[in-house]
Amino acid sequence: MLRHLIGLPKPSSWNHPVISKTSCSRLFSSSIPNPYLTLGTTLKNILPDGSEIRDILLFDPAKEEMLTVSDKTFPQELVESRQIGSTRGWGIFSNDHDRSLCISDLYNPLASKSNPTMVPLPSLAAVHSNQANVVWNVAMSSSPGDEDCVVAIKFLGRQLSLCRPHSDIRWTNVGEILVEKLENLENSNLTYSKRERRFYLPGPGGNSLYSWDLHLKKNKSLKLHELLFRDLPELDDSEWKLLGWCCRTEHLVESVSSGERFLVKWYMYAQRFFSPSHEGTNYTTRRFMVFREKTMTEGRYMYYTEDIGDVCIFLSMSEAFCVQASSCPGLKPNSIYFIGHGFGIYNLSDTTIHHFQAPEGAPTSFKDPYWLPPSCI
Template sequence: MLGRIVKLSSSARNPGLCLVHEQRLFSTAATPYMLLRSSNAVEERLVSIDCFDPRKQETVKIPVPEEMQESVTIGSSRGWVCLRNIHDSSVRLTNIFNPAAKVVSLPPLPPANVVKVSNMALSASPDDERCDCVVAVKFLAATIGLCRPGDSGWTYIQTPEVPAEKSNVMYSVTDQKFYLNTCHSLSTTSSIFPPVSPYPRFHSKENVGLLSLSCRAMPYLVETPSGQPLLVFWFKEKSGSDPEKSESSFLVHDLRKSRHTRDIGDLCIFLGDKNEAFCVSATDYPGLHPNSVYFGSSDSGLGFFDLASQTLHHLTDSTTPDSMWLAPLH
């Protein structure tokens, strides 16, 4: 099913470049949130979502639009949440912190029992008419799906095999392309979609010690607000006291300077199970710990890692499978 190309109703077009930095729409959304377990779920209806605010270290409850209450979250990008209906696999995007809670309908995906979603990424906010919004969905299978709002179907592209726990996609505003974390050769050219390329690679002796640890590392590509590319490695080492839990550590590699760094200034990086990795300035969001990597997953809990001191700080253990950070709404 996923190996074929699905034709789109929209006409082929070569989208223009858009390097405009989007502006924040709603002050309530002017903070990163961790989406936790759903609450008030009755008869499979997702009535609300619990969101953890790392700045105030408190949980807020966000209502879910009625037309999306029989859905499960499958990813988040640029402040938007993507959900798949549990009955017909239809997909919707919503900016749940917007006062009007806009909902954008997308074509159905294959059912969850056929293939599972790893994460998703947006090239731009669906609200921004100046930019071309393309949705990319990465499956645990070796496939990525692309579409635009208004298309009648998805275009599926076969990708190199990537271990399920290391499978994610992100969009680079600077490079105008999607990146996939695979070391295999991958390049797509299309007149209607941005290209999909593998993460940039580097060779360094600095990381040999970390890579030799009895833990697994997952790479994330993230752009700073100024467009600087960083490659972040998330190392998870099994806890001796609890085999189902992991202790996390992080290594940040500056791709432009070709070196590892423990100093990213006032920046904070956010990594989760299902969200597209993102980066914000702690100066813009008082209460965040600068020069840190914020993390959240079912096996590592929720907290931040101070890069300068190489210390881990846990905020709460209230995470569930598919925990995801929601970027400040732009």
């Protein structure tokens, strides 16, 4: 997955050869509760105070068309910052000059157009770690308007930092406390469990889970949860061998409505390419595997499944989430909506991928490919 480099230009995140142009585009309607993908913005005006008026471009995966949220005010503080993460529809923004941070609902299509909410966070300058330059992903326990809200940032490597925006003046650096146990979690994706009020990180290979409660300053110990896997898919030996060569990321996803949890394993294979001017590696999604969690007296079991019912899962650079397809018209149940190494819908029942087409007027590459959860969750 592509990640943000603090102080360095961000790489393009969508330049996929299967994507072509369509002519679908419309203005945003507040009555539509679907998830959206952030595509970028177009500048319309620069105001004397340094703020800007921009149109926000969103992608509607249900209708496969672009939406425009027109005339959104970008305060100067956010004009001079860039987004480094997204969780629960809120963006985390970083100023590269002083490493100051803030949370904002800037890209939320239902938020105020003229006065976006901004909640300051402690500066990253106080995070004394050479691993705090690359943000992997972020998670948040609740809305930043809540007094007890906890924000967590997972950096590339074993650095994990947490803070309470309304009471902390600096970050609590979990990576410095638990350095030995976190050394193999470089590519783990952070998520928050509302059901258990804990932050979770999948362990190496997705065979375990690490978790922290919301009272880290009083209880700095982490919990290790060993996972027991059942009903693995019946695949040919050649397919298992190919999957063994693939890169893989793990994502723990929890349903807000039911509390049901899934562990998603995302397999990507790499292909080297060479040209007269440069060489590199292309990553392509091979498949996903989904495991449904069942907690028993013997431990936590993960059962492989190709049927998650009415649920659809959303994976991107933001914190993973899932929604009920029936509550968001047009979404396909039993599917994974993903952007990263490809952009499309993965059907769990037949393992096929439907690749999205880029609407007319959409940018050819994305800086911030974040799924925003719908208002209905």
